[in-house]
Amino acid sequence: MKFQIPIGPQHPALKEPLGLKMTIEGEVIRDADIRLGYNHRGIEKVAEQKNWIQNIYLMERICGICSHSHATCYVQGAEKLMGIMPPARALYIRYMVSELERVHSHLLWLGVAGHEAGFDSFFMYVWRDREIVMDLLELISGNRVHYAINTIGGVRRDLDESQKTKILEGIKTLQKRSEYYLYIGVNEPSFVARLAGVGYLSKEQAMKLCATGPTAKASGIDRDVRKEDPYAVYDELEFDIAVADTCDVLGRTVVRIKEILQSYTMIEQMVKKLPVGDITVKAPRRPKPGEVVARYEAPRGENIHYIKSNGSDRPERLKVRAPTLANYAATIEMLKSGFIADIPLIFAAIDPCICCAERSVVLVDASSGAEKTVPMSELRRLGIERHKNSPIKRNLAWLY
Amino acid sequence: MAVLRTLLYLFIYPGLLFLFIYGTFCEWFDRKVYARFQNRMGPTQTGKFGILQPVADFIKLLAKEDVVPDAVDKSLFSALPAVGLAVVSVAALLLPVWNFDLNVPGPTSFSGDLIVLLYLLTLPTLIFFLAGWSSTNLFSTVGAARVITMLFAYEVPLFLAVLSPAILAGSWRLAEIAAFYQHRPLLLLPNLIGFFVAIIAVQAKLERTPFDIPHAETEIVGGTLTEYSGKKLALFRLMLDIELVVSSGLLAAVFLGGFPGGAILGFINFVIKTLFIILILSLLKAMTSRIRIDQVVAFSWKYLAPLALVQLLIVIILKGVLT
Numbered sequence: 001m002k003f004q005i006p007i008g009p010q011h012p013a014l015k016e017p018l019g020l021k022m023t024i025e026g027e028v029i030r031d032a033d034i035r036l037g038y039n040h041r042g043i044e045k046v047a048e049q050k051n052w053i054q055n056i057y058l059m060e061r062i063c064g065i066c067s068h069s070h071a072t073c074y075v076q077g078a079e080k081l082m083g084i085m086p087p088a089r090a091l092y093i094r095y096m097v098s099e100l101e102r103v104h105s106h107l108l109w110l111g112v113a114g115h116e117a118g119f120d121s122f123f124m125y126v127w128r129d130r131e132i133v134m135d136l137l138e139l140i141s142g143n144r145v146h147y148a149i150n151t152i153g154g155v156r157r158d159l160d161e162s163q164k165t166k167i168l169e170g171i172k173t174l175q176k177r178s179e180y181y182l183y184i185g186v187n188e189p190s191f192v193a194r195l196a197g198v199g200y201l202s203k204e205q206a207m208k209l210c211a212t213g214p215t216a217k218a219s220g221i222d223r224d225v226r227k228e229d230p231y232a233v234y235d236e237l238e239f240d241i242a243v244a245d246t247c248d249v250l251g252r253t254v255v256r257i258k259e260i261l262q263s264y265t266m267i268e269q270m271v272k273k274l275p276v277g278d279i280t281v282k283a284p285r286r287p288k289p290g291e292v293v294a295r296y297e298a299p300r301g302e303n304i305h306y307i308k309s310n311g312s313d314r315p316e317r318l319k320v321r322a323p324t325l326a327n328y329a330a331t332i333e334m335l336k337s338g339f340i341a342d343i344p345l346i347f348a349a350i351d352p353c354i355c356c357a358e359r360s361v362v363l364v365d366a367s368s369g370a371e372k373t374v375p376m377s378e379l380r381r382l383g384i385e386r387h388k389n390s391p392i393k394r395n396l397a398w399l400y
Numbered sequence: 401m402a403v404l405r406t407l408l409y410l411f412i413y414p415g416l417l418f419l420f421i422y423g424t425f426c427e428w429f430d431r432k433v434y435a436r437f438q439n440r441m442g443p444t445q446t447g448k449f450g451i452l453q454p455v456a457d458f459i460k461l462l463a464k465e466d467v468v469p470d471a472v473d474k475s476l477f478s479a480l481p482a483v484g485l486a487v488v489s490v491a492a493l494l495l496p497v498w499n500f501d502l503n504v505p506g507p508t509s510f511s512g513d514l515i516v517l518l519y520l521l522t523l524p525t526l527i528f529f530l531a532g533w534s535s536t537n538l539f540s541t542v543g544a545a546r547v548i549t550m551l552f553a554y555e556v557p558l559f560l561a562v563l564s565p566a567i568l569a570g571s572w573r574l575a576e577i578a579a580f581y582q583h584r585p586l587l588l589l590p591n592l593i594g595f596f597v598a599i600i601a602v603q604a605k606l607e608r609t610p611f612d613i614p615h616a617e618t619e620i621v622g623g624t625l626t627e628y629s630g631k632k633l634a635l636f637r638l639m640l641d642i643e644l645v646v647s648s649g650l651l652a653a654v655f656l657g658g659f660p661g662g663a664i665l666g667f668i669n670f671v672i673k674t675l676f677i678i679l680i681l682s683l684l685k686a687m688t689s690r691i692r693i694d695q696v697v698a699f700s701w702k703y704l705a706p707l708a709l710v711q712l713l714i715v716i717i718l719k720g721v722l723t
Binding site: 003005006027114116117118120122124125128188190191193340342343 | 437438439440538539545609610612613616617618619620621686687688689690691692693694695
């Protein structure tokens with residue numbers, strides 16, 4: 001007997017709204033389909049109405065977990081457009097925050113993976129230790145989530161000696177704990193039984209479907225923007241790309257833990273090599289007309305911002321390609337085999353950030369289930385039609 | 401007088417009131433221990449050390465809106481929680497802690513009460529199946545199918561494991577089995593494999609991690625109990641608490657030498673031994689991740705059932721040697 005079960009838009013396994021239509025036969029998955037568009041916020045349009053400085057904070061709010069990634073990617077692009085180069089000290093602080101963010105994002109993911117697999121003890125332990133890195137981020141920037149440390153031409157806050165020692169101490173504890181989690185992740189039999197062989201994505205398929213980030217790295221593709229197109233400080237640091245060749249959820253777990261182990265060494269190098277000097281240079285209010293593509297290795301994969309300037313104090317176009325968007329095609333492919341129990345794990349294994357990737361709205365008829373996509377022109381026409389005969393609100397009486 | 405005694409027996413001790421208090425206490429103990437294993441605090445606010453938290457949860461659920469879906473068979477849907485509670489409460493009366501005389505079998509302690517107890521412990525599983533199936537919700541239906549699949553996996557190993565000490569003791573009566581091992585405590589050691597198998601099977605019966613598959617929230621939302629709310633859900637939760645007490649009591653009676661020492665000392669024994677078993681169950685819960693339904697079936701038939709058979713063989717050979 002085949003039937004369809006709806007995973008989402010509201011479901012305990014999903015932290016954000018998204019619809020997965022799974023065709024099930026008993027416990028076995030036969031087909032999968034994905035429905036997007038529950039969380040479209042129109043940030044790209046808003047960005048065209050804000051000036052270059054305001055947009056940093058807007059970009060930070062694209063995502064609640066990799067907030068620094070989007071802000072940094074935007075700032076990289078804006079700096080290139082304005083033709084300025086931040087001082088070395090600023091770059092070190094900026095990318096130190098980047099690596100700390102990668103650590104916190106991957107630890108968060110590890111906990112979520114534990115929870116999706118029903119391993120709540122793992123979840124609790126990992127999230128307890130995630131507090132260490134959250135505290136470090138608060139120490140550096142004053143905030144736990146939206147660090148707001150970037151500005152065009154540098155960073156907004158400096159580091160002093162006591163902060164440096166605290167970062168090194170925190171990193172040391174985290175390194176020990178992360179090695180323990182790596183051990184648990186590949187040795188606890190019930191956990192491994194849930195992860196190994198689940199959500200298979202071969203190397204060829206990962207290439208073909210343009211998977212990115214840990215999803216691609218777990219399929220044996222050693223693709224990392226930090227290595228193949230080293231921006232800012234990454235060519236001065238020593239690190240390896242974490243890869244696995246198991247092509248499954250276990251591989252993605254291992255890749256993420258290995259990646260944070262690499263991040264610890266990077267943070268250590270950056271703290272020790274931190275150059276002296278200014279933390280910011282003066283940036284012009286308006287860049288020259290032009291366009292630029294900025295690439296950034298976010299925790300979830302490659303983040304791309306396309307920015308076009310027409311010489312005014314606002315970007316003419318800002319296009320965000322979040323890594324989750326690149327991974328959707330691969331996810332559907334991975335979801336097409338396996339058991340019901342694997343759905344949350346496979347889906348969580350791409351570390352989906354749904355609201356980062358929402359670009360459209362699909363209207364669904366509640367009674368018939370028919371779907372249609374509405375283009376902007378149609379929305380405009382509908383709006384004009386609706387308000388054509390309504391009275392002009394000229395003499396509104398304010399009640400206070 | 402006899403009527404009053406019976407009523408007291410059914411409603412106060414060891415009937416519903418006592419089972420409610422001890423069941424919620426065991427739930428608190430389980431939650432607290434599980435939380436400490438996970439480096440959390442667990443309940444702290446309600447009562448000393450949060451000891452009243454399960455009671456508060458129960459009362460809160462009683463006060464919540466009770467929704468019955470349109471498509472369900474309403475009488476079946478509403479009757480199931482009450483029937484389930486009744487079944488496990490009756491099972492609790494059969495434990496050899498209260499109101500039994502070793503020499504005179506009575507209605508709560510008779511030859512074959514072990515089988516009746518096992519039977520009464522199987523019924524809640526069927527009730528969960530019916531609850532899920534009658535909910536007509538897709539998630540509940542999947543959950544119900546998982547409940548019944550799991551039943552086929554753990555039930556046989558559980559029966560084999562629990563029956564082998566009974567064979568060694570030469571009795572099907574819980575009180576007599578316990579008395580046998582109280583006289584010869586060393587004979588408890590050959591039953592260790594059976595104890596191990598029974599602990600895992602009870603963990604599966606109680607649907608706790610790694611066997612919380614029928615209500616795996618990240619997969620099928622609330623599973624069997626998705627459509628249940630309010631009073632009915634409260635009764636189901638109480639039923640699970642009492643089931644926890646009864647199954648740990650059963651394991652203590654069969655594998656840990658029962659509860660010697662008369663009314664008061666026997667009761668203290670009961671509390672200590674059931675809490676010990678719950679501690680092991682909580683440890684198991686904290687150490688493992690939820691496994692898949694196919695892995696449960698494979699695990700049970702590949703490892704648990706053969707182990708239970710080995711235990712049976714050991715017991716039969718040992719009995720031959722002893723007599």
